[in-house]
Amino acid sequence: xxxxxxxxxxxxxxxxxxxxxxxxxxxxxxxxxxxxxxxxxxxxxxxxxxxxxxxxxxxxxxxxxxxxxxxxxxxxxxxxxxxxxxxxxxxxxxxxxxxxxxxxxxxxxxxxxxxxxx
Amino acid sequence: xxxxxxxxxxxxxxxxxxxxxxxxxxxxxxxxxxxxxxxxxxxxxxxxxxxxxxxxxxxxxxxxxxxxxxxxxxxxxxxxxxxxxxxxxxxxxxxxxxxx
Amino acid sequence: xxxxxxxxxxxxxxxxxxxxxxxxxxxxxxxxxxxxxxxxxxxxxxxxxxxxxxxxxxxxxxxxxxxxxxxxxxxxxxxxxxxxxxxxxxxxxxxxxxxxxxxxxxxxxxxxxxxxxxxxxxxxxxxxxxxxxxxxxxxxxxxxxxxxxxxxxxxxxxxxxxxxx
Numbered sequence: 001x002x003x004x005x006x007x008x009x010x011x012x013x014x015x016x017x018x019x020x021x022x023x024x025x026x027x028x029x030x031x032x033x034x035x036x037x038x039x040x041x042x043x044x045x046x047x048x049x050x051x052x053x054x055x056x057x058x059x060x061x062x063x064x065x066x067x068x069x070x071x072x073x074x075x076x077x078x079x080x081x082x083x084x085x086x087x088x089x090x091x092x093x094x095x096x097x098x099x100x101x102x103x104x105x106x107x108x109x110x111x112x113x114x115x116x117x118x
Numbered sequence: 119x120x121x122x123x124x125x126x127x128x129x130x131x132x133x134x135x136x137x138x139x140x141x142x143x144x145x146x147x148x149x150x151x152x153x154x155x156x157x158x159x160x161x162x163x164x165x166x167x168x169x170x171x172x173x174x175x176x177x178x179x180x181x182x183x184x185x186x187x188x189x190x191x192x193x194x195x196x197x198x199x200x201x202x203x204x205x206x207x208x209x210x211x212x213x214x215x216x217x218x
Numbered sequence: 219x220x221x222x223x224x225x226x227x228x229x230x231x232x233x234x235x236x237x238x239x240x241x242x243x244x245x246x247x248x249x250x251x252x253x254x255x256x257x258x259x260x261x262x263x264x265x266x267x268x269x270x271x272x273x274x275x276x277x278x279x280x281x282x283x284x285x286x287x288x289x290x291x292x293x294x295x296x297x298x299x300x301x302x303x304x305x306x307x308x309x310x311x312x313x314x315x316x317x318x319x320x321x322x323x324x325x326x327x328x329x330x331x332x333x334x335x336x337x338x339x340x341x342x343x344x345x346x347x348x349x350x351x352x353x354x355x356x357x358x359x360x361x362x363x364x365x366x367x368x369x370x371x372x373x374x375x376x377x378x379x380x381x382x383x
Contacts, residue, residue, distance in 0.1 A: 002222070002265075002266060002268075005265055005270075008265075009225075012262075056290065056293045056294045056296075057294075058199065058294060058378055058379070058380060060290055060294065061195070061196075061199065061287075061290055061291060061294055061378055062374075062375060062378060062379065064286060064287050064290050065192050065196075065287070065371055065374050065375065065378075066371075067283060067286070068188050068191075068192055068283045068284070068287060069367055069371055071188075071278065071279060071282065071283040072185055072188055072279060072283070072367060074278075075181075075184075075275050075278060075279055076352075076360070076363070078271075078345065078349075079271070079345050079346075079348045079349030079352055079353075080349055080352075080353060081349075082345050082346050082349050083346055083349035083350050083353065086350070087350075087353055087354070091353055094353055094357060094360070094361070095353075097361060097364070098360065098361060098363075098364045099364075101361075101364040101365060101367075101368050102364055102367060102368065104368060105367065105368045105371040105372065108371065108372055108375070109371060109375055112375055112379065114375055114379060119220070119222060120222050120223055120226045120266070122332055123329050123330065123332050124223075124226060124230075125226075125263070125267070126329040126332060127326060127329050128230050128233065128234070128263075130322060130325035130326055130329055131234060131237075131322065132233065132234070132237055132256075133321075133325065134318050134321050134322040134325065135234070135237040135238060135240075135241060136237070137317075137318065137321055138241065138314050138317075138318040139240060139241045141311075141313070141314040141317070141318075142241065142311060142314055143241075145246055147246045147288065147291065147292060147295075148240075148246050148249055150288070151240055151246070151249050151250060151253050151288065152240065152241070154253060154280075154284070155237055155240060155253065155256065158256070158257070158260055158280075161260075162260060162263065162264075165264055165267050165269045165272060166267060168267075168269070169267040169268050169269060174347045174348055174351050175351070177269050177271070177272055177348060178348060178351055178352060178356055178359075180269075180272055181272065181275065181348070181352075182359055182363060184275060184276070184279050184280060185279075185363050185366065185367065186366065187280070187284060188279060188283060188284055188367070188370070189366050189367060189369070189370035190370075191284045191287050191288065192287065192370045192371070192373075192374040193370050193373045193374050193377070195287055195288065195291045195374075195378075196373065196374040196375075196376075196377035196378040197377055198291060198295070199291065199294065199295070199377065199378045200377045200378065202295050208295065
């Protein structure tokens with residue numbers, strides 16, 4: 001059974017190996033002549049306005065919360081989608097209740113204005 | 119074949135690392151990260167038992183634990199944001215208004 | 219040593235290395251990225267335990283969604299390294315080592331009592347089996363989950379949203 005996943009394992013090993021190898025080769029072989037201009041953050045040709053580590057807006061967090069909701073929703077829909085033919089109408093109602101409850105959360109977030117960006 | 123005890127030993131090591139981290143760290147976010155580590159140690163033990171006993175219940179439980187972890191992270195981090203807004207710090211020792 | 223055991227040691231090394239790095243990093247952002255490494259190693263272990271679906275869910279939900287939330291908050295609050303330095307005067311730091319050793323010893327003692335080398339059951343958890351069980355036998359936890367997520371969304375929104383002045 002596990003033999004099916006051998007290609008995936010090989011893929012992981014090769015991908016990791018190539019990634020590490022490229023970083024190491026670049027580090028060892030590349031010439032390094034740093035100057036303050038080269039080390040400064042690049043911002044389309046003109047001088048940088050502010051620190052690159054600026055604070056993010058809290059609205060990104062609210063969007064991320066919504067993303068988590070739909071992410072979990074999809075994770076639960078996946079096993080349902082494989083068996084819903086056997087479950088029939090009952091399974092449909094179950095998933096309908098599940099989705100409806102999550103949809104209430106979506107409507108709440110929407111009505112609270114978390115998605116507005118003014 | 120890998121024996122069950124190997125998986126359980128790994129789970130024990132992971133849980134201990136998480137518990138030590140909760141004690142050592144002073145930053146709320148780092149403590150929450152260590153909490154996730156402990157949850158994952160429990161998940162690993164669940165899946166190991168589920169696989170060795172050939173029952174699917176353990177995996178269902180892990181699925182629900184992941185959902186609870188997502189809810190916990192969402193509300194916990196919202197609390198962190200609210201605390202940071204009011205007290206301008208993330209140090210747990212500074213958040214002591216309710217202490218006797 | 220069989221191929222499976224070598225694989226286990228490889229993935230366990232990734233998991234423990236990532237977990238140790240979570241503890242050792244001072245910047246919470248690096249801690250979070252180390253934790254993602256741990257999660258990927260755990261997902262690989264889940265696949266070797268015939269729990270492929272949960273391996274994928276581990277990546278999608280944990281490494282994808284939950285850790286993204288953590289990283290967003292770390293960047294949102296813009297934490298500098300000095301905020302997170304360990305205070306050397308805190309007595310808990312000295313208590314942690316023996317307490318951790320005791321905990322690990324107790325857990326490993328219990329683990330040695332388990333001597334199950336071979337799987338006793340037949341099949342692992344295919345996605346169909348998870349779906350059938352989730353939607354028939356464990357219907358109530360499944361529906362309760364959606365209520366939990368709903369509550370989490372409402373609570374998180376209420377706590378995090380800035381009040382209008």
